[in-house]
Amino acid sequence: MERVNSLIGGHVSVAGGLATGGLKYMAEIEAEMIQVFVTNPRGWALTAGKPEEDAALAESGVVSFIHTPYLVNFGSPNPETLASSIAITRYTLRRGVETGSRGVVVHTGSAVTQPREDAFRQLREHLLPLLDEIPEGGPDLLLEPMAGQGAMLCATVQDLEPYLAALDWHPRANVCLDTCHAFAAGHDLAAEGGVAQTLEELHAIAPGRLKLVHANDSKDVCGSKKDRHENIGAGNIGAQPFADLMRHPVAAGVPICIETPGKAPIHREDIVLLKKLRDA
Numbered sequence: 001m002e003r004v005n006s007l008i009g010g011h012v013s014v015a016g017g018l019a020t021g022g023l024k025y026m027a028e029i030e031a032e033m034i035q036v037f038v039t040n041p042r043g044w045a046l047t048a049g050k051p052e053e054d055a056a057l058a059e060s061g062v063v064s065f066i067h068t069p070y071l072v073n074f075g076s077p078n079p080e081t082l083a084s085s086i087a088i089t090r091y092t093l094r095r096g097v098e099t100g101s102r103g104v105v106v107h108t109g110s111a112v113t114q115p116r117e118d119a120f121r122q123l124r125e126h127l128l129p130l131l132d133e134i135p136e137g138g139p140d141l142l143l144e145p146m147a148g149q150g151a152m153l154c155a156t157v158q159d160l161e162p163y164l165a166a167l168d169w170h171p172r173a174n175v176c177l178d179t180c181h182a183f184a185a186g187h188d189l190a191a192e193g194g195v196a197q198t199l200e201e202l203h204a205i206a207p208g209r210l211k212l213v214h215a216n217d218s219k220d221v222c223g224s225k226k227d228r229h230e231n232i233g234a235g236n237i238g239a240q241p242f243a244d245l246m247r248h249p250v251a252a253g254v255p256i257c258i259e260t261p262g263k264a265p266i267h268r269e270d271i272v273l274l275k276k277l278r279d280a
Contacts, residue, residue: 004253006213006246007063008274009033010267011259018049018099019056026062029267030275033063033255035105035212038095041069044084046091049098058100063255065103065212066139068092073109074127075119075153085109086126089141093130096139102255103142103211105176108154108163110146119153120166131170142176142212147184147227155185155225157202164206174209177202178259179237179245180216180230186223189241199250215242215256215274231260232270243277 009031014022018036026034039047057064072085089106096104111119131141143163148155154163160175167173183189187198202210217235219228233239245251256278258270 003247005278006251006253007032007255008215008271008278009035009063009255009257010271011035011067011257014038018053019060020053022057022064023060023062025264028264030271033065033257035065035067035257035259037069038066038092038099039069039088041067042071043069044071044088046088049095051098054095054098058098064099064101065105065142065255065257066092066096066099066101067105068107070107072106073112074123075109075111075114075151077112077114077118082122082126086130089127090130090133093134093139093141097135097137101139103140103174103176105142105144105212108143108145108152108159111151111153113151116151116153119151120162123153123163124166124168128167128170131167131172134172140172140174140211142174144176144178144214145181145185147181148186148225149227155181157182157187157198157205160202161205164209174211175202175206176212176214177210178214178216179242180214180218180235181227183218183222183237184220184224184226188222189245190222190237195241195244196248199245199248203250210250210254213245213251213254213256215245215258215270216260229260231262231266232258232273239273239277242274243280246274246278
């Protein structure tokens with residue numbers, strides 16, 4: 001049976017415009033797909049997009065994803081944080097439609113100081129309507145489990161079960177698996193068979209829902225609960241598990257996106273290495 005290869009790319013700088021800057025950076029790092037921010041990743045401002053740039057990205061045919069700001073947290077007990085999370089996620093999903101993006105990535109959030117049950121009720125009340133608003137042909141919402149620090153609502157693959165259940169297993173709620181987060185949360189991707197075990201556990205819980213992989217090595221050890229990305233092969237995961245991931249049927253054809261440290265020359269090295277591992 002012929003292997004379905006994954007597109008390999010990265011999170012790109014959009015300085016100079018979403019399409020103008022983003023596609024230029026894409027070419028510079030030899031990426032086959034891209035992920036972008038359409039707002040300040042560390043703020044709440046709904047940055048006005050340029051329709052011509054959005055249209056140019058959509059018309060380029062490039063497979064793209066958008067990442068919501070890091071502050072988004074649907075489990076927060078702070079009413080202002082919750083209201084801002086709703087507004088900016090709704091806005092980002094709309095921009096996803098306008099740019100022709102395949103998915104919008106959102107961190108799965110934290111209960112912070114409130115009981116988990118309350119955070120899950122809040123998640124259901126406020127995120128479920130946004131999923132219902134996504135038009136046919138629009139981007140999926142991709143839930144990205146975290147590294148497990150603090151009161152995180154979702155870190156391990158197993159944590160996806162109650163999270164997706166809170167969203168009624170909505171068909172537009174899918175998954176972005178970050179390798180550094182999974183490793184930090186306790187999935188030993190570096191161990192023999194570790195990648196296969198993790199992917200098979202994910203498939204058992206959420207079959208067909210893996211739509212994007214964030215390929216990041218880890219500065220810290222397995223189970224550290226620390227989210228510190230490292231360049232491919234330079235951390236505690238190592239290079240071979242990324243080859244294992246790209247060959248596993250659960251990840252077949254799923255785009256692979258780096259979010260590693262450094263600038264364009266280093267990002268290009270990471271992407272070239274992943275392509276060699278994929279094509280070997």
